[in-house]
Amino acid sequence: MVAKSEIRLLKVLPGSPIRFELVPVKLSNAPDYCALSYAWGDPRKCVSIHVNGRELLTTANLGHALHLFSPLLRKAGYYIWADAICIDQQNSAERARQVLLIQEIYQRATVINVWLGLSKNPNVKDNLLPFRKLVEVEKLMGVRGGKNRPDLSKQTLYPGTLGSESEEAWKGIFWMLDAPWWRRAWIIQEASTNVPTIFYCGRVGVQRRYFETLYDFFCGLAPIIQDEAMEKILPHLGRVIEARAMRQDYSHSSTPLEVMHMFRSTECSDPRDRVYATYGIVRDSGSSTWTRTMPHYDASVQEVYIAAVDLLIKESRMGRQFNFLGYVSHTTADRDNTFPTWLPDWTTLYEGTPLPKHFCYSLSSLPKRVYNAGCSVFAEISISGAELSVKGYVIDTITHVASSGLSGFLTSAQILTVNPRVYRGEKLFEIFIRSATADVEYQDHGAGVIRRGIDLEQFTQGDLENDTPLATDTELLERIESSIPLQGRCLCVTESGRLGLVPRATRAGDRVCVFLGGSVLYTLRLKGEKHEFVGEAYFHGLMDGQFFCECFPGEMGDAETFVIV
Numbered sequence: 205m206v207a208k209s210e211i212r213l214l215k216v217l218p219g220s221p222i223r224f225e226l227v228p229v230k231l232s233n234a235p236d237y238c239a240l241s242y243a244w245g246d247p248r249k250c251v252s253i254h255v256n257g258r259e260l261l262t263t264a265n266l267g268h269a270l271h272l273f274s275p276l277l278r279k280a281g282y283y284i285w286a287d288a289i290c291i292d293q294q295n296s297a298e299r300a301r302q303v304l305l306i307q308e309i310y311q312r313a314t315v316i317n318v319w320l321g322l323s324k325n326p327n328v329k330d331n332l333l334p335f336r337k338l339v340e341v342e343k344l345m346g347v348r349g350g351k352n353r354p355d356l357s358k359q360t361l362y363p364g365t366l367g368s369e370s371e372e373a374w375k376g377i378f379w380m381l382d383a384p385w386w387r388r389a390w391i392i393q394e395a396s397t398n399v400p401t402i403f404y405c406g407r408v409g410v411q412r413r414y415f416e417t418l419y420d421f422f423c424g425l426a427p428i429i430q431d432e433a434m435e436k437i438l439p440h441l442g443r444v445i446e447a448r449a450m451r452q453d454y455s456h457s458s459t460p461l462e463v464m465h466m467f468r469s470t471e472c473s474d475p476r477d478r479v480y481a482t483y484g485i486v487r488d489s490g491s492s493t494w495t496r497t498m499p500h501y502d503a504s505v506q507e508v509y510i511a512a513v514d515l516l517i518k519e520s521r522m523g524r525q526f527n528f529l530g531y532v533s534h535t536t537a538d539r540d541n542t543f544p545t546w547l548p549d550w551t552t553l554y555e556g557t558p559l560p561k562h563f564c565y566s567l568s569s570l571p572k573r574v575y576n577a578g579c580s581v582f583a584e585i586s587i588s589g590a591e592l593s594v595k596g597y598v599i600d601t602i603t604h605v606a607s608s609g610l611s612g613f614l615t616s617a618q619i620l621t622v623n624p625r626v627y628r629g630e631k632l633f634e635i636f637i638r639s640a641t642a643d644v645e646y647q648d649h650g651a652g653v654i655r656r657g658i659d660l661e662q663f664t665q666g667d668l669e670n671d672t673p674l675a676t677d678t679e680l681l682e683r684i685e686s687s688i689p690l691q692g693r694c695l696c697v698t699e700s701g702r703l704g705l706v707p708r709a710t711r712a713g714d715r716v717c718v719f720l721g722g723s724v725l726y727t728l729r730l731k732g733e734k735h736e737f738v739g740e741a742y743f744h745g746l747m748d749g750q751f752f753c754e755c756f757p758g759e760m761g762d763a764e765t766f767v768i769v
Contacts, residue, residue, distance in 0.1 A: 205292065205295060205297065205298045206228050206298065206302075207228075208301060209230055209231055209232065210228050210229060210230055210231065211228070211229060211231050211234070211285065211290060211302070211305065211309060212226050212227065212228050212229075212285075212289075212290040212291075213226075213227050213229055213234065213235070213237050213283035213284065213285055213290065214226060214227075214255070214270075214283060214284040214285070214286065214289060214290065215227050215283050216274045216275075216277060216278035216283075216284065218278070221254065222253070222254070222270070222271060222274050222275070223254040223255075224253065224254065224255045224256075224270075224274075224284075224289075225255070225256060226255055226256050226289070226290070227283070231305060231308060231309065231312060234283075234312060235283055236280075236281060236282050236283065236314040237282055237283035237284060237285050237313055237314060238273065238277050238282045238283070238284055238285070238313060238314065238315050238316070238317050239285045239309060239310050239313035239315075239316050239317075239394075239399075240266075240269060240270075240273070240284065240285065240286040240316075240317055240319060241310075241316055241317070241318045241319065241385070241390075241391070241394040241395070241401075242265060242266060242269055242286070242318070242319040242385060243265060243319075243321075243383070243384035243385045243387075243388055244263050244265065244266065244288060244473065245263040245264055245265030245266065245384070246263065246264070246265075247263060249263065249264040249265075250262060250263055250264060250267075251263075251264050251267035251268075252267075253267060253270060255289065260289070262288055262289060263288070265319070265321060266286060266288055266289075266319075268319075268321075268322055269286075269317075269319040269404075270284070270286070272404075272406075272407065273317060273404075282314060282315070285309060285313065287302075287306075296500075296501035296502050299499070299501050300498050300499040300500060300501055301498070303480050303483060303499045304483060304498070304499070306390070306393050306394075306483070307393045307397075307483070310393060310394050310397050310399065311397050311398075311399065313397075313399050314399075314400075315399065315400050315401070315402065316394065316397065316399050316400070316401040316402070317401075317402055317404060317409075318385060318394075318395070318401060318402065318403045318404065318412075319385070319404055320380050320383040320385050320403060320404060320405045321383050321384075321385075321405065321406075322405075322406050323405045323406030323407075323408065330369075330372070331376065331405070331406060331408060332408060333369060333372055333373040333376055334373050334374075334376030334377045334379075334380060334405075335408055335410055336373065337361070337370070337373035337374065337376075337377060338377065338410055338414040338415075338417075338418060339414070340361055341361060341414070341417055341418055341421050342413070342414055342417045344359065344361060344421070345417050345420055345421055353424070356421070356424040356425055356428060357428055359425075361421075362374065362421075362425060362429070362434075363429075363431065377418070378433055378437060380403075380405050381437040381440055381441065382436075382437065382440075383405075384471070386437075386440035386441070386443070386444070387440065387469075387470055387471045388470060388471060388472065389467055389470040389471065389472040389477055389478055389481040390472065390477070390481050391443065391444055391447060391470070392447045392463065392467055392470075392481050392482055393447075393481065393483075395412075395444045395447050395448060396447040396448045396450065403415060415441060415444070416445060416448075418441065419438075419441040419442065419444075419445050422434050422437075422438055422441070423438070426438070439469070443466070443467060443470065446466060447467075450463065459524075459527075460482060460516065461516055461527055461528055461531065463482045464478060464479065464482055464512075464531075464550055465531050465548075465550075465554065465558075467481070467482070468550055468552075468553065468554060469553055474501070475505045475550070475551045476499070476500075476501065476503075476505055476508045478550040478551065479508055479509065479512045479550070480499045480508075483499070505540075505551070506540070506542065506543055506547070506590075509543070509547055509548065509549075509550065510544075510547060510587060510590065513528050513547065513548070513587065514587045516528055517585055517586075517587070524561070525583045525585050525721065525722075526583065526585065526594075526719060526721070526722045526723065526724075526726075527558070527561055527723075528548060529546060529726065529737065529739075529740060530558025530559060530561070530724075530740050531548040531550075531554060531558060532545070532546060532547070532548050532549075532737060532739060533548075533549075533552070533554050533555055533556070533692070533707075533739075534707065534709035534738065534739065535555050535692065535707070535708050535709050536549070536552045536553060536554065536555060538551075538552050539552050540552075544590045544591070544592065544737075544768070544769055545736040545737040545738075545768065545769065546592045546737040546768045547590075554692075555691070555692040555708075556691040556692020556693060557688055557689075557691060557692070558740065559574075559575070559642060559689060559723075559724045559740045559742060560574045560575075560642075560644055560689075561573065561574060561575070561723045561724070562574060563654065563656075573723055574644060574656050574723070575656075575723045575724050575742075575747040575748065576723060576747070576748050576749050577718050577722060577723060577724055577725050577746060577747050577748070577749065577751070578596065578718050578719050578720050578721050578722035578723065578749070579720075579721070579749040579752050580721070581720050581721050582720070582721060583719065583720055583721025583722065584720055584721075584763075584765075585719070585721075590769065591734075591767055591768065591769055592737075592767075592768040593765055593766070593767050593768070594719045594720075594765070594766050594768070595719070595720050595763040595764065595765055595766070596717050596718050596719035596720055596722070596726075596763055596764065596766060597717065597718050597751065597760065597763060597764060598715050598716070598717050598764065599716045599717060599718055599725070599743075599746065599751055600698040600699055600700050600702060600715075600716040600743075601698060601699045601713065601714070601715055601716065602696050602697070602698055602699075602704070602706070602710060602711070602712055602713065602714045602715075602716065602727070603621065603697055603698060603699050603712055604618040604621060604696060604697040604712060605694060605695075605696045605706070605710050605711060605712060606618065606694045606695040606696065607694075609681075609685070610640065610681050610684060610685055610695070611676075611678075611681055613695055614636070614674060618697055619632075619697075621697045621701060622635065622697055622701055622702075622703050623700065623701020623702070625701075626700060626701055626702055626745065627744070627745055628745075633674050634660060635703055635744055636674065636703065637658065637660065637663065637664070637684060638658060638744045639695060639703045639704060639705050639742065639743075639744045640684045640687065640689075640690055640695060640705060641658055641663075641684060641687040641689055641690065642687075642689035642690075642705055642742040643656060643657060643658055643742070643744065643747075644656055644658070644689065645658060645659075646688055663683070664680055665680075689705060689742065690705070692707065692708060693705050693706060693707055693708060694706065694707075694708050694710070696710060698716060698743075702716075702743050702744075702745070702746070703743075703744065704716065704725075704741055704742060704743040704744075705741065705742040705743075706727050706738070706739065706741045707727065707738055707739030707740070707741075709738055709739065710727055710738055710739070710741075711729070713729070713730075714727045714728065714729050714738055715727065715728050715729070715730065715735075716741060716743060717766065718746075718751050719766075720763055724740050724741065724742065724747065725740070725741040725742065725743055725746060725747070726738075726739070726740060726741060727739055727740075727741050728766060728768065731769065733767075734767045734768065734769050735766050735767065735768050735769070736768065736769060737768050
């Protein structure tokens with residue numbers, strides 16, 4: 205096993221066939237080397253290479269990359285770093301130690317070669333066409349980040365006329381963008397450095413900036429052209445751009461929890477790497493506890509995820525300790541049902557988005573809260589084994605859950621159980637709109653919350669006459685149904701007649717709770733003397749600490765300890 209501050213590099217030996225020597229070096233004093241970034245590929249398709257005088261099997265995809273790059277890198281005097289060979293994958297202790305060095309390994313590289321695979325797209329006759337098209341896009345877009353941006357409504361580059369070379373070029377570009385590399389979890393670290401990075405498809409390569417400019421081009425076209433192929437690949441490019449942006453300016457970017465969620469749809473052979481792949485960027489945030497924690501490849505996936513949440517709780521500022529609960533989804537078919545109900549399953553996709561906790565901008569170092577349901581008091585939250593303990597109060601019990609769409613709910617008997625008295629004079633249509641939208645407005649494309657308190661005049665386009673037309677106003681209902689908070693959620697009514705927004709997994713009988721120090725409300729389900737976690741909830745009129753403010757002295761009693769399993 206290599207020493208703590210050492211890595212192994214592949215030295216390309218002279219002669220044919222291509223042979224390598226595996227050399228241990230101090231990372232701080234390493235020779236010039238090229239770090240390979242690649243998808244491992246199908247483990248059943250292997251090729252042999254010669255390392256230290258012995259034959260070594262490696263995946264065909266890595267084998268092809270080494271065969272192509274080795275002669276060129278030897279001529280330039282560069283060594284090679286490839287994780288599958290330079291890290292002993294059978295030694296869990298070494299893997300854990302080397303994971304903490306991954307970010308630095310890529311930062312210290314002389315160059316990073318991204319290997320998208322062999323260029324064998326059967327739909328493109330000339331494999332240079334896609335690269336020429338990337339150059340054309342950069343010429344059109346100009347300097348990235350510049351003030352003068354072109355009017356893309358008049359562009360003729362995309363999609364190209366049927367049967368033309370331009371159309372073939374775009375086929376080749378989309379083929380490259382659909383390569384497995386773009387879906388890897390580890391691109392969080394590998395694609396986020398300032399090291400010169402070249403993307404190769406076969407023998408042809410282009411610098412990273414061409415793909416960054418392509419992303420800008422597609423983002424500019426998105427509002428103009430409805431194109432399925434473009435919409436499919438935008439998230440792939442976006443992940444790379446986001447990873448790089450977070451690395452460049454973490455203080456104005458995402459939290460460790462948001463990073464894990466952002467890359468939730470990526471692929472990795474080991475589900476524990478959904479946590480470990482974020483270590484480099486988390487380290488740059490100043491997260492000392494996290495960085496001192498060694499990865500544990502001997503631990504189960506559940507144990508790793510629980511340990512990650514425990515660290516997030518301990519390192520969170522006041523008001524953020526409960527944020528991880530927003531990433532729990534019980535409507536995902538492939539969620540691991542052996543996980544505790546409060547634990548996010550980062551191996552699955554997430555339906556919807558967490559309720560917003562902080563505004564996307566703030567003049568202070570502490571971002572301003574969107575909601576403050578649990579008041580700014582000390583949060584009492586702890587993990588013991590697979591149980592989560594929190595302190596709070598039961599506010600209400602859910603009696604009806606909407607099973608149909610908004611229009612169906614408005615015309616059902618359920619809406620009649622809403623009690624306007626608890627809202628002190630607010631009209632039903634206002635309660636309904638604020639509940640269904642969680643009473644927030646987002647920036648364009650859902651980038652973040654910019655306002656709490658919807659402007660009803662603007663939102664309804666002036667139609668505030670009475671409640672009756674709301675059920676038949678299809679245009680207004682469509683606007684409400686497209687709101688971000690409603691995705692993955694539905695409306696409900698409680699015993700006291702309150703209207704709320706809850707996860708689709710909610711059932712009648714579930715309890716509405718406030719946690720001390722929590723930003724939002726939560727729904728829990730009794731299980732014997734303990735509880736199961738259902739999800740975050742919005743209840744209009746209770747999101748700013750009203751439960752605590754409106755209780756008479758002595759009426760509230762001591763907070764209850766909820767043990768969630």
